[in-house]
Amino acid sequence: MTPTDWIAALLLGMGGVFFLAGTLGLLRFPDVYTRLHALTKADNVGLGLIVLGLSVQADSWVVVGKMLLIWALVLLAGASVAQLIARSVLRRGIRLWRQ
């Protein structure tokens, strides 16, 4: 393995950890708001790390550009949809979780 491969493996592994943590949060957190919080962290940072990891090994800048574009679109969609879900849940009168 070359140093590039090591860097890619490290970034991909870190991305995987974020996705795992996000999934765990989705399953284990007590209410919809905290679950959204866990999920958006996984989508935003986890996918970003995986895109970076794949970019290190990419053959051309075009591929890197496409992957960065995908990440940007997922960031936009994820943030907007999380806000929309939280808003609609809040309007239905579901309270925030308190210990």
Add this chain to the structure above:
Amino acid sequence: MLLQSGFDVALGLGLLWVAWQALNSSDLFKAIVFFIAFGLLMALAWVRMDAPDIALAEAAIGAGVTGALLLGALARLRASNAGETTMGQAGNGQRRFMASRRLLWIPLLLMAAGLGYAVLSLPGYTPGLSAQVAANLGASGVSNPVTAVLLNFRGYDTLLELVVLLLALLGMWSMAGPAPPPSAEAAAVLDGLSRFLTPLVLLVAAYLLWVGTRAPGGAFQAGSLLGAAGVLLILAGWRANVASTALSLRLVLTAGPGVFVAVAAFSLLMSGQMLKYPPAYAGILILIIEIAATLSIGLTLAGLFLGGRPRGERKSP
């Protein structure tokens, strides 16, 4: 190799599980969410089988637009059921349904046996028609074999699919009455998102349409993207002023099947055979059909999501 087969097996089992959840869940909302997840996993499965065209169509139409249509239908269903109290009837109907459900196993088992027999009696390997497609690709006018089959060799099927879509919209316009009014309080975030994404979606749809002649893409994928943009705009509360655009609305809705039928009639007159394009003009004819079909598909899908006749039309004579 082992990793890939492991992934494929997990994907197949996941598909079966998600399909079962979608069928078996008594909560309709849950069932729809599982159905959308099924479509996305199915798109992944098509990618694994080297069929990116079908994967694109499955993700865009199967998961995206159909999911949005189902969710819209569920919202209408809940709104119309909210006023009624049908507890007694529902209980009775439920019992009858449960009783007939046990008898359903018999035809289901027969069908499963028949399907199993059909699959097992298939020859292990068939070359299919891909060799013939490859041999005639030069005369088709395009270099993407999928587009060549859909728009040239089997243009008939695609023409009928466009007619089916149009019929679905006509049926809904006849049965469902006027569309429900836009939700009064569309979120500001949704408004901003739709303003940002709509031009981008238009760009990608145009790209998919254009690239479809030589790579995965084409009218159905581009049209479903247009439909998705329409869904987003409808959700954000945007409505076209149909009082002044009633005629152009209908022209665009019928453009796809209309242009296709016109080309079919033209080829019937020129070569004596329907949808047999002269090779010199095949490329441009396919592009014209695809442009018209994309616009029709996009508008039809958005119209279906609207859930009824557009409001504000003057009564037609």
